[in-house]
Amino acid sequence: MPDLALTRALEAILFAAEAPLTLSELTRFVGERGDLLPALRALSASYEPRGINLVERGGRWQFQTAPDLGHYLRTARETVKKLSRAAVETLAVIAYHEPVTRPEIEQIRGVAVSGGTIDVLMEAGWVRPAGRRETPGRPLQYATTPEFLAHFNLANRRDLPGLADLKAAGLLDHEPPRELPLPLGGREE
Protein backbone atom coordinates (compact mmCIF):
# COMPACT_ATOMS: atom_id res chain seq x y z
CA MET A 1 0.00 0.00 0.00
CA PRO A 2 1.45 3.41 -0.84
CA ASP A 3 1.52 6.20 1.72
CA LEU A 4 -0.15 4.91 4.90
CA ALA A 5 -0.96 8.38 6.21
CA LEU A 6 -2.67 9.24 2.93
CA THR A 7 -4.58 5.97 2.86
CA ARG A 8 -5.81 6.48 6.39
CA ALA A 9 -6.89 10.01 5.60
CA LEU A 10 -8.82 8.86 2.52
CA GLU A 11 -10.45 6.13 4.57
CA ALA A 12 -11.62 8.53 7.26
CA ILE A 13 -12.84 11.13 4.78
CA LEU A 14 -14.82 8.63 2.71
CA PHE A 15 -16.26 7.12 5.87
CA ALA A 16 -17.50 10.44 7.21
CA ALA A 17 -18.67 11.85 3.87
CA GLU A 18 -22.37 12.38 3.37
CA ALA A 19 -22.18 11.55 -0.31
CA PRO A 20 -19.81 9.78 -2.68
CA LEU A 21 -16.78 11.93 -3.43
CA THR A 22 -14.98 12.70 -6.68
CA LEU A 23 -11.21 12.79 -6.91
CA SER A 24 -11.18 16.55 -6.88
CA GLU A 25 -13.37 16.70 -3.78
CA LEU A 26 -11.04 14.24 -2.06
CA THR A 27 -8.08 16.38 -3.04
CA ARG A 28 -9.70 19.35 -1.34
CA PHE A 29 -9.74 17.43 1.93
CA VAL A 30 -6.36 15.70 1.86
CA GLY A 31 -4.51 18.53 0.18
CA GLU A 32 -2.24 18.28 -2.85
CA ARG A 33 -0.62 14.88 -2.54
CA GLY A 34 -0.16 13.88 -6.13
CA ASP A 35 -2.32 11.28 -7.80
CA LEU A 36 -4.84 9.82 -5.37
CA LEU A 37 -5.95 7.07 -7.73
CA PRO A 38 -3.26 4.47 -6.86
CA ALA A 39 -3.95 4.96 -3.14
CA LEU A 40 -7.71 4.61 -3.67
CA ARG A 41 -7.26 1.48 -5.78
CA ALA A 42 -4.98 -0.12 -3.19
CA LEU A 43 -7.41 0.78 -0.44
CA SER A 44 -10.29 -0.59 -2.47
CA ALA A 45 -8.40 -3.86 -3.00
CA SER A 46 -7.69 -4.16 0.73
CA TYR A 47 -11.43 -3.94 1.42
CA GLU A 48 -12.42 -6.45 -1.22
CA PRO A 49 -12.70 -9.47 1.11
CA ARG A 50 -14.39 -7.47 3.86
CA GLY A 51 -18.03 -6.86 4.68
CA ILE A 52 -17.50 -3.21 3.75
CA ASN A 53 -16.26 -2.37 0.26
CA LEU A 54 -14.74 0.76 -1.19
CA VAL A 55 -16.09 1.26 -4.69
CA GLU A 56 -15.96 3.77 -7.49
CA ARG A 57 -19.34 4.51 -9.05
CA GLY A 58 -19.49 6.98 -11.91
CA GLY A 59 -16.25 8.68 -10.89
CA ARG A 60 -17.30 8.98 -7.26
CA TRP A 61 -15.84 6.95 -4.43
CA GLN A 62 -17.86 5.55 -1.56
CA PHE A 63 -17.97 2.88 1.10
CA GLN A 64 -20.87 0.46 1.02
CA THR A 65 -21.64 -2.95 2.44
CA ALA A 66 -20.71 -5.96 0.33
CA PRO A 67 -23.54 -6.86 -2.07
CA ASP A 68 -23.83 -10.43 -0.80
CA LEU A 69 -24.70 -9.35 2.74
CA GLY A 70 -27.95 -7.56 1.97
CA HIS A 71 -29.99 -10.23 3.69
CA TYR A 72 -28.48 -9.30 7.07
CA LEU A 73 -29.49 -5.70 6.66
CA ARG A 74 -32.85 -5.72 4.96
CA THR A 75 -35.00 -6.41 8.02
CA ALA A 76 -35.55 -2.88 9.16
CA ARG A 77 -35.45 -1.33 5.75
CA GLU A 78 -38.20 -0.56 3.34
CA THR A 79 -38.13 -2.64 0.21
CA VAL A 80 -37.11 -1.04 -3.01
CA LYS A 81 -40.11 0.43 -4.76
CA LYS A 82 -41.26 -1.80 -7.52
CA LEU A 83 -40.75 -0.23 -10.90
CA SER A 84 -43.37 -0.68 -13.63
CA ARG A 85 -42.38 -2.63 -16.70
CA ALA A 86 -42.57 0.55 -18.74
CA ALA A 87 -40.21 2.30 -16.31
CA VAL A 88 -37.68 -0.53 -16.34
CA GLU A 89 -37.71 -0.60 -20.13
CA THR A 90 -37.41 3.16 -20.42
CA LEU A 91 -34.54 3.14 -17.94
CA ALA A 92 -32.75 0.49 -19.99
CA VAL A 93 -33.29 2.46 -23.20
CA ILE A 94 -31.88 5.61 -21.62
CA ALA A 95 -28.93 3.78 -20.03
CA TYR A 96 -27.90 1.97 -23.19
CA HIS A 97 -28.56 4.78 -25.66
CA GLU A 98 -27.77 7.92 -23.71
CA PRO A 99 -28.06 10.74 -24.45
CA VAL A 100 -31.43 9.97 -25.95
CA THR A 101 -34.50 12.06 -26.75
CA ARG A 102 -38.05 11.15 -25.91
CA PRO A 103 -39.03 10.55 -29.56
CA GLU A 104 -36.11 8.13 -29.78
CA ILE A 105 -37.25 6.30 -26.66
CA GLU A 106 -40.71 6.04 -28.19
CA GLN A 107 -39.29 4.84 -31.48
CA ILE A 108 -37.34 2.09 -29.73
CA ARG A 109 -40.18 1.03 -27.48
CA GLY A 110 -42.85 1.37 -30.17
CA VAL A 111 -45.10 3.13 -27.67
CA ALA A 112 -45.69 6.71 -26.68
CA VAL A 113 -43.87 7.25 -23.40
CA SER A 114 -46.03 8.88 -20.77
CA GLY A 115 -44.51 11.82 -18.94
CA GLY A 116 -44.98 9.96 -15.67
CA THR A 117 -42.52 7.24 -16.62
CA ILE A 118 -39.58 9.58 -17.04
CA ASP A 119 -40.71 11.50 -13.95
CA VAL A 120 -40.51 8.36 -11.84
CA LEU A 121 -36.97 7.73 -13.06
CA MET A 122 -35.95 11.32 -12.38
CA GLU A 123 -37.52 11.19 -8.93
CA ALA A 124 -35.50 8.07 -8.17
CA GLY A 125 -32.46 10.14 -9.10
CA TRP A 126 -31.41 7.79 -11.88
CA VAL A 127 -32.19 9.92 -14.91
CA ARG A 128 -31.51 13.58 -15.64
CA PRO A 129 -32.14 15.92 -18.55
CA ALA A 130 -28.88 16.16 -20.48
CA GLY A 131 -29.10 19.23 -22.67
CA ARG A 132 -30.84 19.66 -25.97
CA ARG A 133 -30.06 17.93 -29.22
CA GLU A 134 -28.95 20.45 -31.82
CA THR A 135 -31.48 19.28 -34.39
CA PRO A 136 -34.72 20.93 -35.52
CA GLY A 137 -37.02 21.37 -32.54
CA ARG A 138 -34.01 21.09 -30.21
CA PRO A 139 -35.50 18.13 -28.31
CA LEU A 140 -34.42 17.54 -24.71
CA GLN A 141 -32.08 14.60 -24.20
CA TYR A 142 -31.98 12.28 -21.22
CA ALA A 143 -29.07 10.45 -19.63
CA THR A 144 -28.40 8.46 -16.46
CA THR A 145 -26.82 9.84 -13.30
CA PRO A 146 -23.94 8.68 -11.07
CA GLU A 147 -26.61 7.59 -8.58
CA PHE A 148 -28.00 5.23 -11.22
CA LEU A 149 -24.58 3.59 -11.51
CA ALA A 150 -24.25 3.48 -7.73
CA HIS A 151 -27.69 2.01 -7.28
CA PHE A 152 -27.08 -0.87 -9.66
CA ASN A 153 -23.53 -1.37 -8.47
CA LEU A 154 -21.99 -0.34 -11.78
CA ALA A 155 -18.55 1.27 -11.80
CA ASN A 156 -19.35 3.06 -15.05
CA ARG A 157 -21.52 2.75 -18.14
CA ARG A 158 -19.15 0.20 -19.67
CA ASP A 159 -20.25 -2.16 -16.89
CA LEU A 160 -23.85 -2.20 -18.17
CA PRO A 161 -24.74 -5.86 -18.63
CA GLY A 162 -24.33 -7.03 -22.22
CA LEU A 163 -23.33 -3.58 -23.45
CA ALA A 164 -20.42 -4.86 -25.54
CA ASP A 165 -22.52 -7.58 -27.19
CA LEU A 166 -25.34 -5.19 -28.00
CA LYS A 167 -22.88 -2.75 -29.50
CA ALA A 168 -21.23 -5.48 -31.56
CA ALA A 169 -24.66 -6.60 -32.82
CA GLY A 170 -25.30 -3.00 -33.92
CA LEU A 171 -28.37 -2.83 -31.73
CA LEU A 172 -27.29 0.38 -30.09
CA ASP A 173 -26.69 2.19 -33.36
CA HIS A 174 -28.99 4.98 -34.06
CA GLU A 175 -30.99 3.22 -36.65
CA PRO A 176 -30.39 3.26 -40.37
CA PRO A 177 -31.19 6.69 -41.80
CA ARG A 178 -34.87 6.18 -42.48
CA GLU A 179 -36.97 5.07 -39.55
CA LEU A 180 -39.87 2.73 -40.09
CA PRO A 181 -43.16 4.53 -40.22
CA LEU A 182 -44.39 2.40 -37.35
CA PRO A 183 -47.42 3.79 -35.61
CA LEU A 184 -46.92 4.52 -31.96
CA GLY A 185 -49.59 3.27 -29.62
CA GLY A 186 -50.96 5.63 -27.01
CA ARG A 187 -50.93 2.96 -24.37
CA GLU A 188 -48.28 2.31 -21.82
CA GLU A 189 -48.29 0.54 -18.43
Place this chain on the structure above:
Amino acid sequence: MPDLALTRALEAILFAAEAPLTLSELTRFVGERGDLLPALRALSASYEPRGINLVERGGRWQFQTAPDLGHYLRTARETVKKLSRAAVETLAVIAYHEPVTRPEIEQIRGVAVSGGTIDVLMEAGWVRPAGRRETPGRPLQYATTPEFLAHFNLANRRDLPGLADLKAAGLLDHEPPRELPLPLGGREE
Protein backbone atom coordinates in the same frame (compact mmCIF):
# COMPACT_ATOMS: atom_id res chain seq x y z
CA MET B 1 -9.46 -14.24 12.48
CA PRO B 2 -12.32 -16.52 13.49
CA ASP B 3 -15.25 -17.13 11.15
CA LEU B 4 -14.81 -14.92 8.07
CA ALA B 5 -18.48 -15.00 7.13
CA LEU B 6 -19.44 -13.88 10.64
CA THR B 7 -16.82 -11.16 10.66
CA ARG B 8 -18.02 -9.82 7.32
CA ALA B 9 -21.62 -9.82 8.51
CA LEU B 10 -20.70 -7.94 11.69
CA GLU B 11 -18.72 -5.46 9.63
CA ALA B 12 -21.62 -4.78 7.29
CA ILE B 13 -24.19 -4.58 10.09
CA LEU B 14 -22.12 -2.17 12.16
CA PHE B 15 -21.39 -0.08 9.09
CA ALA B 16 -25.05 0.23 8.09
CA ALA B 17 -26.39 0.66 11.64
CA GLU B 18 -28.05 3.93 12.56
CA ALA B 19 -26.65 3.79 16.10
CA PRO B 20 -24.01 1.86 18.05
CA LEU B 21 -25.14 -1.73 18.67
CA THR B 22 -24.99 -3.92 21.76
CA LEU B 23 -23.96 -7.56 21.64
CA SER B 24 -27.56 -8.71 21.93
CA GLU B 25 -28.66 -6.40 19.10
CA LEU B 26 -25.85 -7.77 16.94
CA THR B 27 -26.94 -11.30 17.80
CA ARG B 28 -30.44 -10.47 16.59
CA PHE B 29 -29.00 -9.52 13.21
CA VAL B 30 -26.53 -12.36 12.67
CA GLY B 31 -28.52 -15.08 14.42
CA GLU B 32 -27.24 -17.45 17.14
CA ARG B 33 -23.61 -17.95 16.34
CA GLY B 34 -22.10 -18.41 19.76
CA ASP B 35 -20.04 -15.71 21.42
CA LEU B 36 -19.62 -12.67 19.17
CA LEU B 37 -17.04 -11.02 21.39
CA PRO B 38 -13.93 -12.78 19.99
CA ALA B 39 -15.04 -11.96 16.44
CA LEU B 40 -15.64 -8.31 17.36
CA ARG B 41 -12.28 -8.07 19.11
CA ALA B 42 -10.45 -9.57 16.16
CA LEU B 43 -12.28 -7.23 13.79
CA SER B 44 -11.48 -4.27 15.99
CA ALA B 45 -7.80 -5.24 16.03
CA SER B 46 -7.74 -5.55 12.25
CA TYR B 47 -9.03 -1.96 11.96
CA GLU B 48 -6.58 -0.53 14.46
CA PRO B 49 -4.03 0.77 11.93
CA ARG B 50 -6.73 2.03 9.55
CA GLY B 51 -8.38 5.41 9.23
CA ILE B 52 -11.61 3.83 10.43
CA ASN B 53 -11.68 2.12 13.84
CA LEU B 54 -14.13 -0.28 15.41
CA VAL B 55 -14.62 0.70 19.03
CA GLU B 56 -16.69 -0.35 22.01
CA ARG B 57 -18.25 2.44 24.04
CA GLY B 58 -20.33 1.49 27.04
CA GLY B 59 -21.11 -1.96 25.73
CA ARG B 60 -22.04 -0.68 22.26
CA TRP B 61 -19.98 -1.24 19.18
CA GLN B 62 -19.51 1.25 16.39
CA PHE B 63 -17.23 2.32 13.60
CA GLN B 64 -15.73 5.77 13.79
CA THR B 65 -12.93 7.67 12.13
CA ALA B 66 -9.54 7.40 13.82
CA PRO B 67 -9.24 10.12 16.44
CA ASP B 68 -6.05 11.57 14.99
CA LEU B 69 -7.61 12.32 11.61
CA GLY B 70 -10.22 14.88 12.62
CA HIS B 71 -8.39 17.66 10.85
CA TYR B 72 -8.87 15.92 7.50
CA LEU B 73 -12.62 16.07 7.86
CA ARG B 74 -12.70 19.80 7.62
CA THR B 75 -11.74 21.94 4.74
CA ALA B 76 -11.69 25.65 4.35
CA ARG B 77 -13.18 27.27 1.35
CA GLU B 78 -11.98 30.79 0.87
CA THR B 79 -14.27 33.50 -0.27
CA VAL B 80 -12.91 36.88 -1.14
CA LYS B 81 -14.79 39.72 0.47
CA LYS B 82 -14.35 43.37 -0.21
CA LEU B 83 -13.91 45.49 2.89
CA SER B 84 -16.61 48.10 3.38
CA ARG B 85 -15.58 51.73 3.15
CA ALA B 86 -16.20 52.13 6.88
CA ALA B 87 -13.86 49.20 7.55
CA VAL B 88 -11.11 50.53 5.31
CA GLU B 89 -11.32 53.92 6.98
CA THR B 90 -11.28 52.40 10.44
CA LEU B 91 -8.28 50.31 9.47
CA ALA B 92 -6.50 53.40 8.18
CA VAL B 93 -7.19 55.31 11.40
CA ILE B 94 -5.91 52.42 13.51
CA ALA B 95 -2.80 52.12 11.36
CA TYR B 96 -1.98 55.83 11.56
CA HIS B 97 -2.90 56.40 15.18
CA GLU B 98 -2.30 53.12 16.98
CA PRO B 99 -2.80 52.30 19.75
CA VAL B 100 -6.15 54.00 19.48
CA THR B 101 -9.46 53.62 21.33
CA ARG B 102 -12.83 53.38 19.72
CA PRO B 103 -13.97 56.83 20.84
CA GLU B 104 -10.81 58.20 19.26
CA ILE B 105 -11.49 56.40 16.01
CA GLU B 106 -14.98 57.84 16.01
CA GLN B 107 -13.67 61.30 16.70
CA ILE B 108 -11.15 61.09 13.89
CA ARG B 109 -13.59 59.64 11.39
CA GLY B 110 -16.36 61.95 12.56
CA VAL B 111 -18.75 58.99 12.45
CA ALA B 112 -19.83 56.41 15.01
CA VAL B 113 -17.95 53.13 14.44
CA SER B 114 -20.06 49.99 14.73
CA GLY B 115 -18.63 47.06 16.69
CA GLY B 116 -19.02 44.90 13.58
CA THR B 117 -16.54 47.04 11.68
CA ILE B 118 -13.71 46.33 14.12
CA ASP B 119 -14.79 42.66 14.29
CA VAL B 120 -14.36 42.36 10.54
CA LEU B 121 -10.86 43.81 10.79
CA MET B 122 -9.99 41.39 13.57
CA GLU B 123 -11.43 38.50 11.55
CA ALA B 124 -9.26 39.56 8.64
CA GLY B 125 -6.35 39.31 11.06
CA TRP B 126 -5.24 42.91 10.59
CA VAL B 127 -6.30 44.44 13.88
CA ARG B 128 -5.86 43.25 17.45
CA PRO B 129 -6.86 44.56 20.87
CA ALA B 130 -3.81 46.23 22.38
CA GLY B 131 -4.45 46.57 26.08
CA ARG B 132 -6.43 49.21 27.92
CA ARG B 133 -5.69 52.90 28.09
CA GLU B 134 -4.98 53.95 31.70
CA THR B 135 -7.54 56.73 31.65
CA PRO B 136 -11.00 56.88 33.24
CA GLY B 137 -13.15 54.08 31.88
CA ARG B 138 -10.00 52.18 30.85
CA PRO B 139 -11.06 51.97 27.17
CA LEU B 140 -9.72 49.16 25.03
CA GLN B 141 -7.08 50.15 22.53
CA TYR B 142 -6.59 48.72 19.05
CA ALA B 143 -3.46 48.26 17.00
CA THR B 144 -2.47 46.57 13.76
CA THR B 145 -0.92 43.08 13.55
CA PRO B 146 2.15 41.72 11.78
CA GLU B 147 -0.26 40.25 9.21
CA PHE B 148 -1.43 43.76 8.48
CA LEU B 149 2.15 44.77 7.65
CA ALA B 150 2.62 41.59 5.62
CA HIS B 151 -0.61 42.09 3.68
CA PHE B 152 0.30 45.63 2.69
CA ASN B 153 3.92 44.72 2.20
CA LEU B 154 5.18 47.13 4.82
CA ALA B 155 8.38 46.56 6.77
CA ASN B 156 6.96 48.51 9.72
CA ARG B 157 4.43 51.20 10.51
CA ARG B 158 6.91 53.97 9.82
CA ASP B 159 6.66 52.97 6.15
CA LEU B 160 3.17 54.45 6.04
CA PRO B 161 3.36 57.68 4.03
CA GLY B 162 2.93 60.89 6.04
CA LEU B 163 0.27 63.47 5.33
CA ALA B 164 2.64 65.49 3.16
CA ASP B 165 3.37 62.39 1.09
CA LEU B 166 -0.33 61.67 0.73
CA LYS B 167 -0.91 65.21 -0.45
CA ALA B 168 1.96 64.99 -2.90
CA ALA B 169 0.56 61.75 -4.26
CA GLY B 170 -2.80 63.42 -4.72
CA LEU B 171 -4.41 61.10 -2.22
CA LEU B 172 -5.33 63.87 0.14
CA ASP B 173 -7.62 65.05 -2.54
CA HIS B 174 -8.26 68.69 -1.78
CA GLU B 175 -7.37 71.41 0.66
CA PRO B 176 -10.05 72.35 3.11
CA PRO B 177 -12.39 74.61 1.14
CA ARG B 178 -12.35 78.37 1.87
CA GLU B 179 -16.04 78.81 2.53
CA LEU B 180 -17.63 78.44 5.91
CA PRO B 181 -18.51 74.95 7.03
CA LEU B 182 -22.11 74.05 6.30
CA PRO B 183 -24.25 74.21 9.40
CA LEU B 184 -24.82 70.45 9.40
CA GLY B 185 -24.81 67.88 12.14
CA GLY B 186 -22.89 64.59 11.95
CA ARG B 187 -22.04 63.72 8.39
CA GLU B 188 -22.42 60.00 7.79
CA GLU B 189 -21.37 58.27 4.65
Place this chain on the structure above:
Amino acid sequence: MSEPEDFSQSVRTAPAASQLILQLGAWEGPLDLLLTLARAQRVDLAQISILALVDQYLDFIREAKALSLELAADYLVMAAWLAYLKSLLLLPKDPEAEPDPAELALKLQFQLQRLEAMRDAGQRLLARPQLGWDMFRRPKPEGLATERRAVYDCSYYDLLTAYGAITARRTKSVHVVRRRAVMALDEAIERLEYLLGRSLDWTELSRFLPGDLTDESYARSVLASSFVAALELTRQGKATLSQGAAFAPILLKPRHDG
Protein backbone atom coordinates in the same frame (compact mmCIF):
# COMPACT_ATOMS: atom_id res chain seq x y z
CA MET C 1 -45.56 -29.37 -15.22
CA SER C 2 -48.38 -29.00 -12.80
CA GLU C 3 -47.61 -25.40 -11.97
CA PRO C 4 -49.78 -22.89 -13.78
CA GLU C 5 -47.75 -21.58 -16.68
CA ASP C 6 -47.26 -17.91 -17.08
CA PHE C 7 -48.46 -16.23 -20.20
CA SER C 8 -45.20 -16.01 -22.12
CA GLN C 9 -44.75 -19.71 -21.56
CA SER C 10 -48.15 -20.50 -23.02
CA VAL C 11 -47.50 -18.37 -26.08
CA ARG C 12 -44.32 -20.25 -26.70
CA THR C 13 -45.94 -23.66 -26.44
CA ALA C 14 -49.21 -22.90 -28.18
CA PRO C 15 -49.11 -19.80 -30.30
CA ALA C 16 -52.75 -20.04 -31.27
CA ALA C 17 -54.32 -16.74 -32.16
CA SER C 18 -57.32 -17.43 -29.96
CA GLN C 19 -55.11 -17.60 -26.92
CA LEU C 20 -53.51 -14.35 -27.91
CA ILE C 21 -56.86 -12.71 -28.18
CA LEU C 22 -57.63 -13.62 -24.61
CA GLN C 23 -54.59 -11.62 -23.69
CA LEU C 24 -55.61 -8.52 -25.61
CA GLY C 25 -54.62 -5.53 -23.59
CA ALA C 26 -51.50 -7.19 -22.29
CA TRP C 27 -49.41 -5.54 -24.96
CA GLU C 28 -47.91 -2.17 -25.01
CA GLY C 29 -48.87 -1.42 -28.55
CA PRO C 30 -48.40 -3.20 -31.87
CA LEU C 31 -44.62 -3.52 -31.70
CA ASP C 32 -44.93 -5.32 -28.39
CA LEU C 33 -47.51 -7.68 -29.88
CA LEU C 34 -45.26 -8.29 -32.89
CA LEU C 35 -42.39 -9.12 -30.57
CA THR C 36 -44.55 -11.59 -28.64
CA LEU C 37 -45.59 -13.23 -31.90
CA ALA C 38 -41.99 -13.34 -33.10
CA ARG C 39 -40.87 -15.00 -29.89
CA ALA C 40 -43.60 -17.58 -30.36
CA GLN C 41 -41.79 -18.70 -33.52
CA ARG C 42 -38.99 -19.88 -31.24
CA VAL C 43 -36.28 -18.83 -33.62
CA ASP C 44 -33.53 -16.30 -33.31
CA LEU C 45 -34.99 -12.92 -34.15
CA ALA C 46 -32.14 -12.48 -36.63
CA GLN C 47 -33.41 -15.48 -38.57
CA ILE C 48 -37.10 -14.79 -38.31
CA SER C 49 -39.36 -14.81 -41.35
CA ILE C 50 -40.90 -11.38 -41.54
CA LEU C 51 -43.50 -12.65 -43.99
CA ALA C 52 -44.66 -15.33 -41.55
CA LEU C 53 -44.70 -12.77 -38.76
CA VAL C 54 -46.80 -10.37 -40.83
CA ASP C 55 -49.27 -13.17 -41.53
CA GLN C 56 -49.51 -13.97 -37.84
CA TYR C 57 -50.19 -10.37 -36.97
CA LEU C 58 -52.84 -10.03 -39.68
CA ASP C 59 -54.49 -13.28 -38.54
CA PHE C 60 -54.55 -12.00 -35.00
CA ILE C 61 -56.19 -8.73 -36.01
CA ARG C 62 -58.72 -10.56 -38.22
CA GLU C 63 -59.73 -12.91 -35.41
CA ALA C 64 -59.96 -10.11 -32.93
CA LYS C 65 -62.28 -8.27 -35.29
CA ALA C 66 -64.30 -11.45 -35.81
CA LEU C 67 -64.81 -11.61 -32.06
CA SER C 68 -65.86 -7.93 -32.19
CA LEU C 69 -63.12 -6.99 -29.76
CA GLU C 70 -62.29 -3.34 -29.53
CA LEU C 71 -58.99 -2.81 -31.23
CA ALA C 72 -56.99 0.33 -30.66
CA ALA C 73 -56.49 2.35 -33.84
CA ASP C 74 -52.74 1.85 -33.80
CA TYR C 75 -53.16 -1.92 -34.07
CA LEU C 76 -55.21 -1.36 -37.22
CA VAL C 77 -52.76 1.15 -38.64
CA MET C 78 -49.98 -1.36 -38.07
CA ALA C 79 -52.09 -4.05 -39.76
CA ALA C 80 -52.55 -1.84 -42.81
CA TRP C 81 -48.86 -1.05 -42.94
CA LEU C 82 -47.89 -4.72 -42.59
CA ALA C 83 -50.38 -5.71 -45.33
CA TYR C 84 -48.70 -3.15 -47.56
CA LEU C 85 -45.26 -4.52 -46.64
CA LYS C 86 -46.45 -8.04 -47.37
CA SER C 87 -47.68 -7.06 -50.84
CA LEU C 88 -44.35 -5.42 -51.58
CA LEU C 89 -42.47 -8.51 -50.42
CA LEU C 90 -44.61 -10.80 -52.59
CA LEU C 91 -44.33 -8.76 -55.77
CA PRO C 92 -41.55 -9.62 -58.21
CA LYS C 93 -38.40 -7.86 -57.15
CA ASP C 94 -38.27 -4.41 -58.68
CA PRO C 95 -34.80 -2.85 -58.37
CA GLU C 96 -36.34 0.62 -58.77
CA ALA C 97 -38.82 0.11 -55.95
CA GLU C 98 -38.74 2.88 -53.39
CA PRO C 99 -38.72 2.06 -50.55
CA ASP C 100 -36.94 -1.24 -50.97
CA PRO C 101 -39.24 -3.85 -49.33
CA ALA C 102 -36.31 -6.02 -48.23
CA GLU C 103 -34.81 -3.05 -46.46
CA LEU C 104 -38.11 -2.29 -44.77
CA ALA C 105 -38.32 -5.89 -43.58
CA LEU C 106 -34.80 -5.65 -42.20
CA LYS C 107 -35.67 -2.50 -40.34
CA LEU C 108 -38.68 -4.12 -38.76
CA GLN C 109 -36.49 -7.00 -37.74
CA PHE C 110 -33.96 -4.59 -36.29
CA GLN C 111 -36.64 -2.84 -34.29
CA LEU C 112 -37.89 -6.08 -32.83
CA GLN C 113 -34.39 -7.16 -31.93
CA ARG C 114 -33.63 -3.82 -30.36
CA LEU C 115 -36.83 -3.81 -28.31
CA GLU C 116 -36.11 -7.32 -27.11
CA ALA C 117 -32.55 -6.36 -26.25
CA MET C 118 -33.73 -3.40 -24.19
CA ARG C 119 -36.35 -5.48 -22.44
CA ASP C 120 -33.70 -8.02 -21.61
CA ALA C 121 -31.28 -5.31 -20.48
CA GLY C 122 -33.91 -3.94 -18.10
CA GLN C 123 -34.31 -7.36 -16.52
CA ARG C 124 -30.56 -7.76 -16.22
CA LEU C 125 -30.32 -4.39 -14.56
CA LEU C 126 -32.98 -5.38 -12.05
CA ALA C 127 -31.12 -8.61 -11.39
CA ARG C 128 -28.04 -6.67 -10.32
CA PRO C 129 -27.24 -5.95 -6.67
CA GLN C 130 -29.11 -2.81 -5.71
CA LEU C 131 -28.37 -0.08 -3.25
CA GLY C 132 -30.80 -0.18 -0.35
CA TRP C 133 -31.41 -3.88 -0.93
CA ASP C 134 -28.09 -5.58 -1.40
CA MET C 135 -25.66 -2.81 -0.56
CA PHE C 136 -26.05 -0.16 2.09
CA ARG C 137 -24.34 3.10 2.80
CA ARG C 138 -23.87 4.62 6.21
CA PRO C 139 -27.28 5.93 7.23
CA LYS C 140 -26.05 8.90 9.21
CA PRO C 141 -22.58 9.89 8.21
CA GLU C 142 -21.06 12.64 10.31
CA GLY C 143 -20.44 14.62 7.16
CA LEU C 144 -17.47 16.69 6.20
CA ALA C 145 -17.29 20.27 7.25
CA THR C 146 -16.49 23.01 4.84
CA GLU C 147 -15.57 26.11 6.74
CA ARG C 148 -16.13 29.24 4.79
CA ARG C 149 -13.25 31.48 5.52
CA ALA C 150 -13.44 35.00 4.27
CA VAL C 151 -10.35 36.50 2.76
CA TYR C 152 -10.62 40.23 2.83
CA ASP C 153 -9.62 42.25 -0.10
CA CYS C 154 -8.18 45.69 0.52
CA SER C 155 -5.33 47.21 -1.40
CA TYR C 156 -2.70 49.53 -0.03
CA TYR C 157 -4.13 52.18 -2.31
CA ASP C 158 -7.59 51.70 -0.75
CA LEU C 159 -6.07 52.15 2.68
CA LEU C 160 -4.22 55.35 1.84
CA THR C 161 -7.12 56.85 -0.08
CA ALA C 162 -9.34 56.19 2.91
CA TYR C 163 -6.96 57.97 5.22
CA GLY C 164 -6.72 60.83 2.76
CA ALA C 165 -10.50 61.10 2.73
CA ILE C 166 -10.71 61.10 6.51
CA THR C 167 -8.05 63.76 6.79
CA ALA C 168 -9.81 65.94 4.24
CA ARG C 169 -13.11 65.55 6.02
CA ARG C 170 -11.54 66.24 9.37
CA THR C 171 -9.86 69.47 8.30
CA LYS C 172 -13.20 70.53 6.95
CA SER C 173 -15.09 69.79 10.10
CA VAL C 174 -12.70 71.66 12.43
CA HIS C 175 -12.37 74.62 10.03
CA VAL C 176 -12.10 77.89 11.97
CA VAL C 177 -12.82 81.25 10.36
CA ARG C 178 -9.62 83.20 10.55
CA ARG C 179 -10.03 86.40 12.50
CA ARG C 180 -9.74 89.04 9.83
CA ALA C 181 -8.70 92.60 10.53
CA VAL C 182 -11.91 94.57 10.25
CA MET C 183 -13.25 97.74 11.76
CA ALA C 184 -16.67 96.93 13.11
CA LEU C 185 -19.48 99.35 12.34
CA ASP C 186 -20.04 100.26 16.00
CA GLU C 187 -16.40 101.14 16.35
CA ALA C 188 -16.47 103.23 13.16
CA ILE C 189 -19.55 105.19 14.30
CA GLU C 190 -18.07 105.88 17.70
CA ARG C 191 -14.79 107.01 16.19
CA LEU C 192 -16.32 109.18 13.47
CA GLU C 193 -18.72 110.87 15.85
CA TYR C 194 -15.83 111.71 18.16
CA LEU C 195 -13.65 113.12 15.35
CA LEU C 196 -16.57 115.00 13.76
CA GLY C 197 -17.29 116.74 17.04
CA ARG C 198 -13.83 118.28 16.93
CA SER C 199 -14.07 119.54 13.34
CA LEU C 200 -15.86 122.73 12.26
CA ASP C 201 -16.12 122.79 8.48
CA TRP C 202 -16.48 120.49 5.51
CA THR C 203 -13.88 117.82 5.75
CA GLU C 204 -13.12 114.94 3.40
CA LEU C 205 -14.20 111.56 4.80
CA SER C 206 -10.72 110.17 4.05
CA ARG C 207 -9.26 112.68 6.47
CA PHE C 208 -11.09 110.97 9.30
CA LEU C 209 -9.41 107.59 8.56
CA PRO C 210 -6.39 106.43 10.53
CA GLY C 211 -3.20 107.36 8.76
CA ASP C 212 -1.11 104.25 9.36
CA LEU C 213 -3.10 101.68 7.37
CA THR C 214 -0.49 99.21 6.05
CA ASP C 215 -2.87 96.24 5.87
CA GLU C 216 -4.81 96.84 2.70
CA SER C 217 -7.75 94.66 3.58
CA TYR C 218 -8.03 96.45 6.95
CA ALA C 219 -7.87 99.77 5.16
CA ARG C 220 -10.77 98.76 2.91
CA SER C 221 -12.72 97.60 5.92
CA VAL C 222 -12.09 100.90 7.70
CA LEU C 223 -13.15 102.89 4.63
CA ALA C 224 -16.35 100.87 4.18
CA SER C 225 -17.25 101.01 7.86
CA SER C 226 -16.54 104.74 8.08
CA PHE C 227 -18.70 105.44 5.00
CA VAL C 228 -21.59 103.51 6.50
CA ALA C 229 -20.94 105.33 9.81
CA ALA C 230 -21.15 108.69 7.99
CA LEU C 231 -24.48 107.70 6.46
CA GLU C 232 -25.73 106.60 9.87
CA LEU C 233 -24.65 109.84 11.58
CA THR C 234 -26.34 111.85 8.81
CA ARG C 235 -29.53 109.84 9.28
CA GLN C 236 -29.35 110.59 13.01
CA GLY C 237 -29.03 114.32 12.15
CA LYS C 238 -25.56 114.61 13.61
CA ALA C 239 -23.78 115.23 10.30
CA THR C 240 -24.26 116.58 6.79
CA LEU C 241 -22.87 114.80 3.73
CA SER C 242 -21.90 116.36 0.43
CA GLN C 243 -20.37 115.17 -2.80
CA GLY C 244 -19.79 117.45 -5.81
CA ALA C 245 -19.94 114.79 -8.51
CA ALA C 246 -19.77 111.06 -8.98
CA PHE C 247 -16.52 109.71 -7.53
CA ALA C 248 -15.69 113.20 -6.16
CA PRO C 249 -14.44 113.31 -2.59
CA ILE C 250 -17.14 112.85 0.02
CA LEU C 251 -17.31 115.85 2.36
CA LEU C 252 -18.58 115.75 5.89
CA LYS C 253 -19.62 118.53 8.31
CA PRO C 254 -21.03 118.31 11.83
CA ARG C 255 -24.58 119.60 12.52
CA HIS C 256 -25.18 121.06 15.89
CA ASP C 257 -28.69 122.30 15.54
CA GLY C 258 -30.17 118.72 15.35
